[in-house]
Each structure stands twice: as C-alpha cells, then as structure tokens.
Amino acid sequence: MMFPIEYFIGLILIGIFAGFASGLLGIGGGFIIVPLQYFLLKYIGVEPNLAMLISLGTSLAIIIPTSVSGAYRHTRSMDNILEPGIKLGIFGIFGSVLGGFSASMLSSGILEIIFGLLLLFIAVNNIVSLNKEREDARIPFNLISIGIIGFLVGFASGLLGIGGGVFLIAILTSLLGFSLIEAIGSSSVFISLTAIGGFLSYIVSGWGVSTFPYSIGYVSLINFALIVCFSVPLASIGAKYAHRVPQKKLKIIFSILVLYMGLKMLGVLP
Numbered sequence: 001m002m003f004p005i006e007y008f009i010g011l012i013l014i015g016i017f018a019g020f021a022s023g024l025l026g027i028g029g030g031f032i033i034v035p036l037q038y039f040l041l042k043y044i045g046v047e048p049n050l051a052m053l054i055s056l057g058t059s060l061a062i063i064i065p066t067s068v069s070g071a072y073r074h075t076r077s078m079d080n081i082l083e084p085g086i087k088l089g090i091f092g093i094f095g096s097v098l099g100g101f102s103a104s105m106l107s108s109g110i111l112e113i114i115f116g117l118l119l120l121f122i123a124v125n126n127i128v129s130l131n132k133e134r135e136d137a138r139i140p141f142n143l144i145s146i147g148i149i150g151f152l153v154g155f156a157s158g159l160l161g162i163g164g165g166v167f168l169i170a171i172l173t174s175l176l177g178f179s180l181i182e183a184i185g186s187s188s189v190f191i192s193l194t195a196i197g198g199f200l201s202y203i204v205s206g207w208g209v210s211t212f213p214y215s216i217g218y219v220s221l222i223n224f225a226l227i228v229c230f231s232v233p234l235a236s237i238g239a240k241y242a243h244r245v246p247q248k249k250l251k252i253i254f255s256i257l258v259l260y261m262g263l264k265m266l267g268v269l270p
Contacts, residue, residue, distance in 0.1 A: 003044060003222070010040045011223055015230030018062070022231065023070040023238025024245075025184060025254055027169070027191070029231065030162030031261050033059040037223060050212060056103055056161030057202025057218030058227075060096075060195045063163045066231040067191040073239035074185035081182060084141065084172075085189025091150025092157065092164065092194035099158025100201025104218075115156060115167075119262030122170035126255040130248060137177030145176070150190070158198035163191035166258055180247050180254070188239070 014036045018029030034055045041051035075082055139145050149171055157164035165187040172183035199219065206217030214221045242250065263269045 007040055007044055008226060010036070010043075011226040012230055014040075015062075015227040016234055018227065019066055019069075019231030019234030020238040021257075022063075022066045022163075022188075023073065023235035023240070024242050025165070025169075025238075025250070025257065027163055027165030027187065027257075029066055029235075030059045030063055030157075030160070031166070031257070033062055033227065034161045035264075046212065050210065053104060053202070053206060053218045054210065054212055054215065054220050054223070057100075057199065057206060058220045058223045059161040060100070060158070060199040060202060061219045061224050062227050062231060063191060063195040064199060065228055066235045067163055067188050067195065069232045070235040070239040071185070071188035071192050073236050074188055074242075077243050078182065078185050081185035082189060084146075084178075085186040086193065087146050088150040088153070088168065088186070089190040089193030091147050092154030092190055093197035095151040095154025095156075096158035096164075096194045096197035097201045099155040099160075100198040101158075101205055102155075103159050103161070104202070104205040113266060115160065116262045116265030119166065119258050119265065122166070122174075123255045123259040123262060125174055126170065126251055126258065130251055130255075138175045141176050153190075154194045154197065157191075157194050158201060161198070163187075164194055165191050166261060169254065170258070180250055181242065184242060184250075 014033055018032040021027060021032060022029035037055040037058060038051050041054060042048060046054070071085070149168070153164040153167045153171070156162070156167055168187045168190055169180070169183045172178040172186060173180055178186065203217035203219055206215075206219070210218050212220055260269065
C-alpha cells in the first residue's frame with residue numbers, strides 16, 4: 001500500500017496537538033489521536049473495523065512515551081504525585097489489559113453511552129466547583145479505593161484507546177481531595193503505566209489478524225513513529241505551561257474538553 005503525502009502531514013499534526021494537550025492537561029491525548037487516526041486511515045482506504053482497532057492500539061502505544069515526557073516534567077515541579085500515580089497505575093495495568101481484549105471482541109456502543117454520560121456529569125461538576133481551589137476528600141485514599149478506581153479507569157483506557165486521564169483527574173479532584181494540578185501530575189504518571197497494558201493487549205489480539213502494512217498486531221509502526229516524534233517534545237512544553245496557567249483557566253479548558261468528549265461519545269457531535 002502506498003501512503004499519500006497528506007497522510008504523513010496528518011500524522012504530524014496529530015502529534016503536535018495531542019502532545020501539547022497531553023502535557024498541559026495530564027491526559028493521554030487519546031481523545032485526539034483515536035478519531036483523527038481513524039479518519040486518516042479511512043481516507044487512504046482502510047476498512048472501518050480494522051481502522052478503528054489500529055487507531056485504538058496505536059493510540060495507546062503513542063500515549064506511553066508522550067505521557068512519560070509530561071510526567072517527568074511534572075515530577076520536577078511536584079514531589080507528591082509519584083506515589084499515588086504509581087499505586088493507581090499498578091491496578092490500571094490489569095484493567096487496561098482486560099479493556100484492550102474486550103475492544104476486539106465486544107461492541108463498545110453501550111459502554112460509550114455510559115462513559116459519555118459520565119463525562120457530561122464530570123464536566124457539569126467541574127463547572128459547578130469552578131471557584132473551589134480544592135474540594136474536601138469524600139472517600140479515603142486507601143488500598144480499596146485505589147484498586148477500584150485504578151482498575152475501572154484502566155479498563156476504560158484499554159477499551160477506548162485513551163489514557164484515562166479525563167476520568168482519573170475528575171475522580172481525584174471531586175472525590176479524593178486532590179488539587180487540579182496535583183491530579184494532572186498524578187494522572188500523567190498513572191497513564192504512563194496503564195497504557196502499557198492496553199498496548200500489549202492490542203498487539204496480542206491483532207497478531208496474525210491485522211492486514212495493515214508495517215504493523216505489529218493492531219499497532220501501526222508508521223503512525224507510532226511519526227506521531228511520537230512530535231507528541232513527546234510537545235508534551236514537555238505543555239506540562240511546563242500547566243504550571244504557569246491559573247487553576248481556574250485550566251479547569252475551564254478541561255471542562256470544555258470533557259464536555260466535547262461526552263457529546264462525541266453519545267453521538268451528539270459528529
């Protein structure tokens with residue numbers, strides 16, 4: 001298969017946008033990487049079902065180095081994010097493996113509706129609590145809450161090919177009493193670990209099945225290489241700006257992003 005020049009340009013643009021958003025907001029950037037890759041793959045004639053699975057698997061592969069770059073920058077500014085991020089991430093790996101395998105076997109239609117409604121709730125909750133610098137913790141940060149939250153967010157990550165940061169940041173700020181910047185930092189550490197589990201499951205489930213050239217399972221090596229070249233340095237720049245932008249502005253950006261994702265998952269937006 002010959003790839004047209006606009007395909008490569010498209011991959012570079014995805015890397016720039018996804019990388020900056022990843023570092024700035026502590027999210028994996030999958031909400032940008034998955035739909036735009038899907039559009040590009042369909043544009044060059046890839047069958048829709050295969051295009052979707054490649055978009056999901058490659059997205060998680062890209063998220064690993066991108067979020068590590070953002071996490072490293074955050075840990076240089078904050079020393080209290082590494083431990084919660086790693087604890088949640090250990091459980092997240094198991095969830096993302098299960099989510100990744102589920103994506104290749106099940107229709108994610110019903111789960112997309114559930115996640116879409118959850119994202120709408122998160123966006124509304126964020127806007128309501130806009131002037132609160134930090135909410136009181138409603139549940140304790142112990143082994144039970146870490147295990148449940150880590151596993152469920154990890155499952156969503158693997159299933160939908162996203163880092164899971166949008167879910168985790170909202171949970172940490174609204175239920176566990178984290179400030180937004182602490183949640184963003186912890187989330188970038190969590191995503192670095194969780195994406196590994198989902199990425200491996202897409203390699204295994206697509207082994208000998210995927211017909212896309214230059215790919216390992218459902219992970220496209222061309223897409224990965226080109227997007228990562230731009231997303232990794234941009235994630236570091238985004239993380240640097242996250243510590244300069246006021247918390248309220250970050251919360252507004254995050255809420256708009258979550259609202260958009262929720263409406264997209266529910267099929268309200270194209």
